[in-house]
Amino acid sequence: MANGKTEGNLEIANPGKVTFLEGRGELPMMEVSTAWSTAEIYLQGAHVTHFRKKNEPPLLFLSQCSRFAAGQPIRGGIPVVFPWFGPREGMNQHGFARLKEWELKEFAPAPDGSVSLRFRLPETPEGAAFPSCTVEYVVTINDALQLELAVTNNSKTEEFVFENCLHTYFEVGDVRDVSIKGLKGITYLDKVENFARKSETDDAIRISSEVDRIYLNTADATEILDPRLARKIRVEKHASLSTVVWNPWIAKAQQMPDFGNEEFERMICVESGNVSSNQIRLPPGESSRLKVKLSSSAM
Ligand code: TA6
Numbered sequence: 001m002a003n004g005k006t007e008g009n010l011e012i013a014n015p016g017k018v019t020f021l022e023g024r025g026e027l028p029m030m031e032v033s034t035a036w037s038t039a040e041i042y043l044q045g046a047h048v049t050h051f052r053k054k055n056e057p058p059l060l061f062l063s064q065c066s067r068f069a070a071g072q073p074i075r076g077g078i079p080v081v082f083p084w085f086g087p088r089e090g091m092n093q094h095g096f097a098r099l100k101e102w103e104l105k106e107f108a109p110a111p112d113g114s115v116s117l118r119f120r121l122p123e124t125p126e127g128a129a130f131p132s133c134t135v136e137y138v139v140t141i142n143d144a145l146q147l148e149l150a151v152t153n154n155s156k157t158e159e160f161v162f163e164n165c166l167h168t169y170f171e172v173g174d175v176r177d178v179s180i181k182g183l184k185g186i187t188y189l190d191k192v193e194n195f196a197r198k199s200e201t202d203d204a205i206r207i208s209s210e211v212d213r214i215y216l217n218t219a220d221a222t223e224i225l226d227p228r229l230a231r232k233i234r235v236e237k238h239a240s241l242s243t244v245v246w247n248p249w250i251a252k253a254q255q256m257p258d259f260g261n262e263e264f265e266r267m268i269c270v271e272s273g274n275v276s277s278n279q280i281r282l283p284p285g286e287s288s289r290l291k292v293k294l295s296s297s298a299m
């Protein structure tokens with residue numbers, strides 16, 4: 001079968017399979033299984049909450065305390081941050097895309113056994129403040145997880161200025177033992193120190209306190225080395241100039257109602273997007289395509 005329908009339960013010929021279910025909090029979700037992996041995606045936020053390769057622990061961290069409720073953000077997985085990153089006066093942090101129910105436009109099992117799902121952000125009252133645009137998100141599942149967030153500015157006259165970020169929560173054995181490679185020499189804004197501008201001096205970033213950093217002007221791939229899970233995660237990106245690294249550590253974890261007090265030990269966010277001074281200025285009629293590939297291997 002080349003293309004799937006978007007209604008009802010439908011099984012696709014072996015090995016790619018998509019099942020439509022009522023997920024947690026009665027939110028609609030899809031379970032995907034391929035010859036290599038399983039995944040779960042909620043329509044709310046087009047939010048990938050789970051990806052697991054056979055014979056590996058889950059790649060994505062999902063909080064045991066996450067809310068699953070209409071209009072509330074999910075804590076973990078891959079929140080799609082758009083059209084702004086961080087706080088905005090009188091508005092929700094990290095934009096509205098993660099809070100809306102997206103439309104599933106198509107799912108397509110490829111002959112090689114991959115499954116792709118294409119979502120579209122519906123028109124929303126919040127979107128009226130921005131130039132008319134089409135926002136699509138394609139999630140491809142095989143032995144890796146590939147994500148593509150495409151924004152097209154439909155205005156004939158107006159530039160569309162926005163931020164985007166795939167705010168990815170990775171599952172790790174113990175964050176204290178993890179090293180993050182690929183950011184040496186990159187300038188970053190240190191949110192923990194009031195956005196102080198610094199330069200990364202370490203070959204391998206280690207986490208031993210709260211970390212909240214926006215690395216700017218970097219198109220490079222990063223790697224997360226996790227000796228406890230004996231796993232190396234690779235984050236490759238295209239059309240992304242910012243990498244955000246976040247772990248809330250103890251005090252922040254305790255303040256977050258949708259995050260367990262000890263869960264900071266099992267996660268690290270390494271996020272790919274275009275934020276702060278890397279925001280996108282999209283001319284009328286043009287498209288931007290943020291692409292991220294998440295893969296893992298034993299180490
Ligand atoms: O990407 C890091 C960050 O912006 C942090 O400052 C932290 O607050 C985090 O995102 C989570 O934001 P959220 O709105 O999901 O609680």
